[in-house]
Amino acid sequence: MEFTVTTANPAQKKAGVLVIGVFERRRLSDIGARIDQATDGYLRGILANGDLDGETNTSLLLYDVPGIRARRVLLVGCGKASEFDRRAYRKVNAWVAGLLERSRATDALTCLPAIQVRGVDAGDRARVTVEATETRRYRFDEFRSEPNTPKHPLSRLALHVADGDDKAKAEAGIAHARSLAAGVHLARDLANRPANVCTPTHLAEQARALDQQYDHVHTTVLEESDMEELGMGAMLAVSRGSREPAKLITMSWQGAGPDKAPVVFVGKGVTFDSGGISIKPAAAMDEMKYDMGGAASVFGLIRACAELRIDANVVGLVPAAENMPDGAAYRPGDILKTMSGQTIEIINTDAEGRLLLCDTLTYAKRFSPDTIIDIATLTGACIVALGHHASAVLSTNDQLARQLMQAGERAGDRAWQLPIWDEYQEQLKSPFADFSHVGGQPAGTITAACFLSRFTKDYKRWAHLDIAGTAWTRGDSKGATGRPVPLMLQYLLDHHDGR
Structure with a gap:
């Protein structure tokens, strides 16, 4: 599995799936709001229709989003912004890891590490994202005659962060997570x-x-x-x-x-x-x-x-x-x-x-x-x-x-x-x-x-x-x-x- 860190504009990055967080009451995360500018308000319009409120363990998969180079956009509920702490961030990433596995995408770009979390720096945010992905990828097939592996497994995940300082921290967080995994x-x-x-x-x-x-x-x-x-x-x-x-x-x-x-x-x-x-x-x-x-x-x-x-x-x-x-x-x-x-x-x-x-x-x-x-x-x-x-x-x-x-x-x-x-x-x-x-x-x-x-x-x-x-x-x-x-x-x- 390949993990990378990027600070480039997510709207301009090619990916099988682009992951964007949404808080309750249909509020895009800050990075999501910036991406929405490239769509001319398309994402806000989708949320205004009421298909996704932003509660945890909810999601909405969109196709052909204007202004976005990713083939699909995955809007993910993050719960209440005031309660988005370390545990909530970990829970959302675990949920996303399962969604990406079922999406059959071989590569994805997640913007969740760019969301500010109380008491959690960019290194920890990247670490949690990779840990969740690695946990989901684990299979124990040693004794199966036919391995139970996905036909189209996720093989590349890019993590978007705010700037160069966060990028260095995120890369260290990825190294930690891979060692732990x-x-x-x-x-x-x-x-x-x-x-x-x-x-x-x-x-x-x-x-x-x-x-x-x-x-x-x-x-x-x-x-x-x-x-x-x-x-x-x-x-x-x-x-x-x-x-x-x-x-x-x-x-x-x-x-x-x-x-x-x-x-x-x-x-x-x-x-x-x-x-x-x-x-x-x-x-x-x-x-x-x-x-x-x-x-x-x-x-x-x-x-x-x-x-x-x-x-x-x-x-x-x-x-x-x-x-x-x-x-x-x-x-x-x-x-x-x-x-x-x-x-x-x-x-x-x-x-x-x-x-x-x-x-x-x-x-x-x-x-x-x-x-x-x-x-x-x-x-x-x-x-x-x-x-x-x-x-x-x-x-x-x-x-x-x-x-x-x-x-x-x-x-x-x-x-x-x-x-x-x-x-x-x-x-x-x-x-x-x-x-x-x-x-x-x-x-x-x-x-x-x-x-x-x-x-x-x-x-x-x-x-x-x-x-x-x-x-x-x-x-x-x-x-x-x-x-x-x-x-x-x-x-x-x-x-x-x-x-």
């Missing part, structure tokens, strides 16, 4: 692959492929024998029930000097979760291939960092394993010794993700991280609390939690903070071990984070992202979303990019 697409591909293909070994192979593809990405893989030497009793207990050997994957992006402490991201990589001995019900168990959504997002983030060549040091840790009910599988009531030396009582083998994470959080200490963030499809309770709109963020550092939420807001990948007060720690008491690994039904997302916090006491800046409600969608559009790659990349750019 590369990462999100990788995350979605990995999570969408079936568990008989996307095994822990497959993830290790994909990590090595990134090492080969990018000069400053370096990958190492620990085998189960290495984990035994390290004392990773929690992670190894999970993998015991599977014929697929566990892997502990390290991917590092070295974009800054060696003296700069890295940001470490730990992604839960359960490539299939049957629930183990505490087996899940059959309904929707096929979705448990997505239980490595946290791992997939770490892969996507490393690729996005490499594509954008971010000036930061980033380490991605992926503990990968299957959770299966073999005769050797771990059991409720078992007591495990973790790499930290702490012992835990197993209550439910379907709470396996935190066992992979806890040993990996301890392992991460060797990287002396500035900040450590773990990402996991960890608890169904998170969906009960926040639905499918926001990921949960829990942290012992409120500043870090706020930074992640702000990054999510800007990236259109929202998160919301839940408390992690000491009172919730009481639910993890055990009569037989240092503590239990499950705190019961009440506040399940919070007590899961409380469990993880017991392995992060050496870190001043740690946060946990529960993406159980946001990592994939159900129904007709079932599939991986690639979240929270946008949030994590934006966080790095906001707080760790040295440029």
